[in-house]
Amino acid sequence: MGAQKDTRTRIQEVALQLFTEKGYEATSLREIAEILGVTKAALYYHFRTKEDIVASLTEDRIAALDELIAWAARQPRGPETRREILRRYAADMTGPRHHAVMRFMERNQTALRGHSKVEVIRERSTELLRVLGEPGDTLTTSLKRAMAVFTLHMAWFVAPDTEATDEERVAAALAVAEELIEG
Amino acid sequence: MGAQKDTRTRIQEVALQLFTEKGYEATSLREIAEILGVTKAALYYHFRTKEDIVASLTEDRIAALDELIAWAARQPRGPETRREILRRYAADMTGPRHHAVMRFMERNQTALRGHSKVEVIRERSTELLRVLGEPGDTLTTSLKRAMAVFTLHMAWFVAPDTEATDEERVAAALAVAEELIEG
DNA sequence: GTCTATATGGGGATAGAC
DNA sequence: GTCTATCCCCATATAGAC
Numbered sequence: 001m002g003a004q005k006d007t008r009t010r011i012q013e014v015a016l017q018l019f020t021e022k023g024y025e026a027t028s029l030r031e032i033a034e035i036l037g038v039t040k041a042a043l044y045y046h047f048r049t050k051e052d053i054v055a056s057l058t059e060d061r062i063a064a065l066d067e068l069i070a071w072a073a074r075q076p077r078g079p080e081t082r083r084e085i086l087r088r089y090a091a092d093m094t095g096p097r098h099h100a101v102m103r104f105m106e107r108n109q110t111a112l113r114g115h116s117k118v119e120v121i122r123e124r125s126t127e128l129l130r131v132l133g134e135p136g137d138t139l140t141t142s143l144k145r146a147m148a149v150f151t152l153h154m155a156w157f158v159a160p161d162t163e164a165t166d167e168e169r170v171a172a173a174l175a176v177a178e179e180l181i182e183g
Numbered sequence: 184m185g186a187q188k189d190t191r192t193r194i195q196e197v198a199l200q201l202f203t204e205k206g207y208e209a210t211s212l213r214e215i216a217e218i219l220g221v222t223k224a225a226l227y228y229h230f231r232t233k234e235d236i237v238a239s240l241t242e243d244r245i246a247a248l249d250e251l252i253a254w255a256a257r258q259p260r261g262p263e264t265r266r267e268i269l270r271r272y273a274a275d276m277t278g279p280r281h282h283a284v285m286r287f288m289e290r291n292q293t294a295l296r297g298h299s300k301v302e303v304i305r306e307r308s309t310e311l312l313r314v315l316g317e318p319g320d321t322l323t324t325s326l327k328r329a330m331a332v333f334t335l336h337m338a339w340f341v342a343p344d345t346e347a348t349d350e351e352r353v354a355a356a357l358a359v360a361e362e363l364i365e366g
Numbered sequence: 367g368t369c370t371a372t373a374t375g376g377g378g379a380t381a382g383a384c
Numbered sequence: 385g386t387c388t389a390t391c392c393c394c395a396t397a398t399a400g401a402c
Binding site (some may be wrong): 045 | 385386387388
Binding site for chain 2 (some may be wrong): 394395396398399
């Protein structure tokens, strides 16, 4: 809410970057503090624990997932609804911090075991797959549905040397995802 | 080579399990030693460092990838070769320890940054995607190719409550992967 | 091949001054 | 809101006896 970027936000940004690049456990609070030009103790003013930093990063992700799931639950199940779920999910991922947070969690799956907020995201992701599926689905169909969602996460990490805008990547991912969700 | 399971092998097994379940950094050598009923120092007789345990786990994975890539390089590029690459990759993944090692690496991506053998696997995986592609591929096509390979990794983690044998999972994954590779 | 004992270092976290 | 100083714990790793 402050006029310029406050320290709390800068901590989140640096932490997210280091957690993603070097790993959650491998990143020490000292390191984060050094980059920001403050001391460890200063971090503890803004966040009570290292886990709290992670929790703060996940909050708007959880809210977005909850909203999408709630919307989906109100729709009739069917191909068109499935496609629209993917579109909304993709649109949501396009936000700047959003897919960065998902990437961070993907790359640190084990290290984040037991973090309560991370478990919530995992649970919501499972729920999202559930609303994308139907009772009689075969294993192959379930796999396709899961891969459709996953494709939307992967758009940024494939062909990294390719020149492509975010929009082009989302469009490509959505095309592949929609093809997978047809089955 | 010993008659019964030697300590070295048992260390590898326990380490792989804990690294996968709890995370690489979160798993201490003390913990591994305790489970095996030996001391930390005993581990250091078999492996010079913690990294060495990881390196030992990756070795046959690297060999398998090298062999597949070499085979692929000798074939004419085309749809049939691409399908056969997927089939061979899938068959290889079916081995007991194999996909466990890949899962371990997937779940600990960031923690394993800089481990030399792990970087080799990363490099070989990129190379595998390269032989699966062709010069003029669009972003969408590249994405589909990458997702095809990735699907073969994911077969075990989708619909975990579903009763399915390894063979059924591989078959389903291969079906999805082959569909993706057509494009 | 495994042990005890220890070196060495860094981690997260806290107290209390400014 | 940030600092200095410090606590406590556990990590990897090593030395040397058995």
